[in-house]
Amino acid sequence: MSTEALRLVWVYPDLLSTYGDRGNLLIMARRADLRGLPVECHEVRSDQPVPTGGDIYLIGGGEDGPQALAAQRLIADGGFQGAARRGAVIFAVCAGYQLLGSSFFAKGARCTGLELMDLQSDRGETRAVGELAGPIDPALGLPPLTGFENHGGRTHLGPGAKPLVTVQVGVGNDGRTEGAWAGNMLGTYAHGPALARNPAIADLLIKWATGETLEPLDDTWPDKLRNERLTAIGTR
Amino acid sequence: MTEPKLPIRTRLASGLTKGAAALSRATGRGEGSVIGARVGMLVDPDMLANLAAGRRIALISGTNGKTTTTRLTTAAVGVLGEVATNSLGANMPTGHTSALVKAGPTPYAVLEVDEHYLPQVLEATHPELVALLNLSRDQLDRAQEVAGIAAKWRTLLTGKNVHVVANADDPMVVWAASVVPSVTWVAAGQRWLDDSWVCPECGSTIERSGEQWGCVTGDLVRPIPQWSVRDDGVVDPTGTYHEVHLQLPGRINKANAATALAVADRFGAPVLEALPRLAQVTSVAGRYATVVKDGRTIRLLLSKNPAGWLEAFDMAEDVPTLLAINARDPDGHDTSWLYDVDFSPVRGRRVLITGDRAYDLAVRLEVNDVRFEHVTSFGKALAAVPPGRLEVIANYTAFQDIRAELDRVN
Missing domain, CATH: 3.40.1190.10 (Mur-like, catalytic domain)
Structure with missing residues (x-):
């Protein structure tokens, strides 16, 4: 770990921040800060180069047009992929999650993805809209996922990507699994935002980036929220 | 304007519209505007x-x-x-x-x-x-x-x-x-x-x-x-x-x-x-209405989305403030938008929160460094604040719930 500040890079908020994605940045920064870790947040607009020296990169959800545009600009820029290849932590949501794969569908056409994770996305017959929940891969040692999904895509994982969640409620990737992780990259369809409802994921990502064991925080309100959501959909 | 020559079918449909609307109001089912027209439009689609x-x-x-x-x-x-x-x-x-x-x-x-x-x-x-x-x-x-x-x-x-x-x-x-x-x-x-x-x-x-x-x-x-x-x-x-x-x-x-x-x-x-x-327009279907109840002067502001919250904070005054959030059908079920709103304008005020999705708001406010108290009903919010002004900012169905408690103020 560097002795400098933890550098959080939020990629393309002008294109990919349709579902309160700023929340994931704010929550990650807050949880690091409360542990006494100095934090620097960088918001990189789509007309700026993506810095390669970040510790954690966040990329969020967006509409079809902006998603396709984001893919073109990221491919042309190369900074994000460079950071991912040298092992930076990547947290991707919804459209941003699809971008990590080899291809995705936007506006009726197949688009080339960033080819960072072994997955590809196409269109489902129906739009997946509603609560999304299920147990997270035990290898990660996290409590169940709770979130809200709203997407038309279906994501197919190759052998190089592990499913993040076994779906209990909702659709996620294909009705059976939701999200994916591989190395230091983690993607999900969950809004909420995801880290508001699943602060343990934020802590895992900070741990991946810093290698440090984090002391627990007072999560009274996030716990109440999680409990309420999981109770409302009958998984608790 | 001269009485327009409405087709017979439209005149019949209009009569049915009024009748069904009156019935809906009389039975306390609602304002009647939707059900009445639904009946009329079955008779005359044009x-x-x-x-x-x-x-x-x-x-x-x-x-x-x-x-x-x-x-x-x-x-x-x-x-x-x-x-x-x-x-x-x-x-x-x-x-x-x-x-x-x-x-x-x-x-x-x-x-x-x-x-x-x-x-x-x-x-x-x-x-x-x-x-x-x-x-x-x-x-x-x-x-x-x-x-x-x-x-x-x-x-x-x-x-x-x-x-x-x-x-x-x-x-x-x-x-x-x-x-x-x-x-x-x-x-x-x-x-x-x-x-x-x-x-x-x-x-x-x-x-x-x-x-x-x-x-x-x-x-x-x-x-x-x-x-x-x-x-x-x-x-x-x-x-x-x-x-x-x-x-x-x-x-x-x-x-x-x-x-x-x-x-x-x-x-x-x-x-x-x-x-x-x-200058004669006061409140609009409860929006901006001021109601006095139990010694509290309550003003109602409706905010349905991030752009609306920005405008509400522009007009809300520095007094005790109740924020109410639901996520029922008319509101949308995804509360992620709460993070598109910067709640810092109410930081330092006495803030109470309520609504079906108060916990989503609680987590949001905590991240925003805004201190708050959670109350489980509008009545409890009223009881918690001293006599004087109370600003209420609520999204759609939360607003309607509070308006109902204030005798459907217009």
Whole structure:
């Protein structure tokens, strides 16, 4: 770990921040800060180069047009992929999650993805809209996922990507699994935002980036929220 | 205006509409405007078109401010004669049908239209004028994306012989409106910018500098406005400044008044005669209403989406504040938008939170360093604050719940 500040890079908020994605940045920064870790947040607009020296990169959800545009600009820029290849932590949501794969569908056409994770996305017959929940891969040692999904895509994982969640409620990737992780990259369809409802994921990502064991925080309100959501959909 | 010759089927349908609406009110099932028209439209599917014929009609649409702007425009156009309007916010074709039946024959109609229903209502009513206020993210789990609505409007307006009054400060609205040859541009402002950084025409970046904006390729730029909001008033197309006195708070309502005046002016109402009528508008279906209960003076502000919250914080005063959030069907089920709102304007105030989704708000406020107390009902919030002022800011169904506890204040 560097002795400098933890550098959080939020990629393309002008294109990919349709579902309160700023929340994931704010929550990650807050949880690091409360542990006494100095934090620097960088918001990189789509007309700026993506810095390669970040510790954690966040990329969020967006509409079809902006998603396709984001893919073109990221491919042309190369900074994000460079950071991912040298092992930076990547947290991707919804459209941003699809971008990590080899291809995705936007506006009726197949688009080339960033080819960072072994997955590809196409269109489902129906739009997946509603609560999304299920147990997270035990290898990660996290409590169940709770979130809200709203997407038309279906994501197919190759052998190089592990499913993040076994779906209990909702659709996620294909009705059976939701999200994916591989190395230091983690993607999900969950809004909420995801880290508001699943602060343990934020802590895992900070741990991946810093290698440090984090002391627990007072999560009274996030716990109440999680409990309420999981109770409302009958998984608790 | 002479009594229009309505087709027999429409007259029969109108009678049924009134009857069903009265029945609905009498049985306490609601305001009756939707159910009544549903019955009537079964008998005469062209009822709305037949009722609209012969009237000079303005449609008002956009994400935010529709109900209030419709009320202000109705007041301003009222200078010229009787105006039919759907004042209760029932803004789909059943609501328009019911409003026109209820008003009887009138020379004018000013109708609030849900942004998704604009094509249908425009085809049915052949308005003389359409006012487009703004577009921003709103209930994305069930509504169309912003760019999608803008495209729908643009397609709708292409080749149409209708005058448009449009907000020059919202790139999405400008793009949709600019296909029409005859547009009155109003510099109505747009505090919320996060849905218009990407040019809808070419996908390039939209740059802003002061009040100017434009796509970097130059294919979409801010038009020169004929009307604008300045200080406490409005500048008309001749460059004359008019002070605007309103009972409604906030800069956004000055902008809504500017749009209302632009519409009324187009219909021929003199600005100086319309202005005093705007000052008579108090609250609109509970929005901005002030109610005294148990020694507390409660003001109700409705905020349905991030752009609306920005405007609410502009008008909310530094007094104890209750924030109420639900996520039922009309609100949208996804509460992620709470993170698109910066709640820091209420930091340091006494903040209470309630509603079905108070815990989502609690987590949001904690991240925003805003201290708060959670209460499980509006009554408990009232009991928790001392006698004096209480600001209430709530999203749609939370607002309606609180309004119901205050005897459905209008």
